[in-house]
Amino acid sequence: MERRKSSRVIDGISDLLGREATFAVVVVCDVVALAVVGAVGLHDTSVVSAISLFVSLATLVMVCAVQHTSSRESKALNLKMDELIRVSEARNELIGAEEDSHSQLATHAVELREGHGRHADEAR
Numbered sequence: 001m002e003r004r005k006s007s008r009v010i011d012g013i014s015d016l017l018g019r020e021a022t023f024a025v026v027v028v029c030d031v032v033a034l035a036v037v038g039a040v041g042l043h044d045t046s047v048v049s050a051i052s053l054f055v056s057l058a059t060l061v062m063v064c065a066v067q068h069t070s071s072r073e074s075k076a077l078n079l080k081m082d083e084l085i086r087v088s089e090a091r092n093e094l095i096g097a098e099e100d101s102h103s104q105l106a107t108h109a110v111e112l113r114e115g116h117g118r119h120a121d122e123a124r
Contacts, residue, residue: 007072011068011072017065017066037051
């Protein structure tokens with residue numbers, strides 16, 4: 001099934017935001033903004049407000065784009081892991097573990113470490 005166009009657009013924005021050139025452009029824009037604020041002074045509140053608004057909006061777009069991509073990639077990874085658990089001799093109760101509470105995950109981690117130690121001892 002193909003993803004929606006909006007999702008592909010957001011992923012494209014996220015990819016663009018993650019490039020080194022984009023980081024360099026943002027740094028240059030920040031330096032220019034600081035220079036403009038320094039040149040006009042803090043008494044010109046319209047310029048300072050406009051710069052502040054631009055920075056706030058850019059930050060919001062970046063956070064939303066990164067969160068969207070991260071969430072989709074995390075869900076895809078969880079599905080892949082669940083499929084590997086299903087087709088292997090792994091413990092099926094770990095399928096969907098991303099829905100468990102932190103304490104349940106900690107319990108699973110302890111069980112896995114203890115089980116790994118037991119298997120290492122048996123192999124010797």
